[in-house]
Amino acid sequence: MSSGWEEGELDFKLIFEEEQQHQDSTVSDSQLTSTLSQPMGILPSPPPSNHRAGMHSPPPRRALVREFSGTYESLPARSVQVSESRVLECPSIQITTISPDDDFTPEGGTYWDRDRLYLPLLDPYCYRDSSMGAGSLSPSPASSPSSRGWLSPASSCDSLLVEDEELSEATTHFCLSPSSRPTSPGGKKRRNSPLPSPSHSRRGSYSEEHVQFLDTGDSAPQSQGQIELSIPQKTRKTSLEQVSSRDVELEQIPAPNTSCPPSDLGQLRREPPTLGMDYLSVPNTLGWGRTRASAHSPIFRSNALPPLDWPLPCQFDQYELRIDVQPRPHHRAHYETEGSRGAVKASPGGHPVVKLVGYAERQPLSLQVFVGTADDRSIRPHPFYQIHRVTGKMVGTASQESMQAGTKLLEIPLNPETNMTALIDCAGVLKLRNSDIELRKGETDVGRKNTRVRLVFRTHLPLAPPLAPPGRVLALQVASQPIECSQRSAQELPTIESISITSCLVDGGVELLVNGSNFLPTSRVLFMERGSDGKLQWEEEAHVDRDKSTENVLCVRVPAYSDVCVSQPVCVCLYVTNGKRKRSSTHCFKYLPMLCKEEDPLLSRPSLLLLDGVMPLCPPPHSHEYSYTTPGGYHDEFCPQPETSEDRGPVNECDPSFQSLELGFSELLPPLYPPHPWPDSPYLSSSPSPSHSSSISPFPSSPVSTSPLPPPLQSHGPPAYHQESHMTFIGAPPMQHITLDEVNEFIGEDIRMFHTDSRPV
DNA sequence: TAGCTGGAACTAAGC
């Protein structure tokens, strides 16, 4: 599933030089000149990441030219000397300008012949860098597909000029302008041709219709022209894969609003011609299991905001981004050929609610929302889904769309007046055709049965000393529970929304209630355990008490574990199946050793085991219960999907969350690094991330604060310095998507790099 | 009328 990219394949370099950014503003290279002259987006753009949408961004690395304050940016691939003292990494592209007199297709200004993609001369201000890190806001309210045009004046090089105060301004003056265009897809379309997708789609696809500029992920020369491509018609699709929908949305759209300084309001803008993978074969970034991004700090320079595929914590210091109301587990996404299917709704009705806790400033902030993956890998933008801005009289939340590295974002204000709470009633989900996405070069994910998504929320807080040096921003992210977006799956697949208990002694026998939907009289509940190699080691069916079960509740008796003599807690998974290939996602369950209760004094305090402090009405013996639905996260993703994990090779056998991290990982951890007052580098392997720092405990007032606590990582990362504990932490923020293998790898790499960094140079 | 929603037909891929 992963790209297979190995560390050694990461060829491009990442450099960062703050001081020279200004000096180099007169870069002679045409690729930079026009870019540098561009107006800023509302948010400073992080450096180009050169990655295609859906690909993992490379983690930042130390500056090659000169280290500066330990901050890192990823920059484009190939080296271009832009000044005597500075070398930028830029993609190699071939672009030939053509005159405005040349013919173009009326719709998009581009056309294909066998060998070339011709791009029209465009307003030099009109381009978009699809790789821009923190994309600038587009004024276009249009949503896909009616709003494919994302123009962003921001570019990779813009980010080099972004000053800290700009971020502050951006966050302060997050302004929303009313939409001048409808955002929903333009209603139903008539079939006019039976030609099947994808090769002869009856319509242009998200990729095909809109553009078709190749995404370098960098600021390509802003002069327009023709890009040399070897694109035999027969392989048009293959060629177009470079022109992925997410990379190359292009359309004429109105001039931007205040977020984008006007150039010529009457002039249509267009993305810059960029070139894709043919010339810049950017590796599929880090293999998900290898990324160390999780180890970085959530604090970034304001001009180096993290890419969307970087895992971020949901909590840092007193700040926490949390989901107060989770979305429903089902939401039928709409295709481009359909009308909007509305905004994602919440289970109790209404819509999801997201809140930033601990923020007492008066400055409003912006909450970014995008559609992320929901597999057992780290959260990243979902290649087959995009966020869709829903408008209408029923939508009360203002929002703006933007693009970041090919991923559409909604930006929603977080205002102090509303207690930094946002009602997410404007976020729909657009489904892109699998065939369109899968043909993109470098795309390794398959769309088939890849229909679970999450809503991912991210915000950036400007931090002031003493929390961080000036100009630093704190990036927090939280992801919703998985959302099934397929109509069919939503109708057929059983879904577990909660379970009444999450652990009991190994002898089982405890009654457990599974709450969810699509349960049938024939539904079965199975407990299973996988080995570290991902192979099924044990599976046992739980007896279902049909009399006590309904279509939304299954009452089962927990089966005994295979080995009642275990001395350590055992994490297993349970799922509901309605038959072959109709399985729910898995939820974690822990078997506790028989002696555990006597040996572990903490277990004698069952209240400490309650997540969210919700005491069950009738706690059964031998069990530890908690309210399943945690506000800030979801446990479901911790377990591999039973229907797919078997094909994935080694996977974590179960919950790689804190619960599973408890299981004997502490002895693998490297020595405690000396704490930093704040992280200079988000990627210093030899220094602890804030989450590692004991001085920044995520749970300052935790009732179990006497025990070392896990990091406040919502996303995966190395296990923190909690030792010994074999219990579930109260209020522990969920750690998502970390597998046993990842943990081991993180640890091993940390140890290696620690040793390396410790050596005198 | 446009947008939202549920349902189902049609089609391709997989088995």
Add this chain to the structure above:
DNA sequence: CCGCTTAGTTCCAGC
């Protein structure tokens, strides 16, 4: 290669 099943995509109809 064929038939069945499954899943993705598109269209229709009702509200």
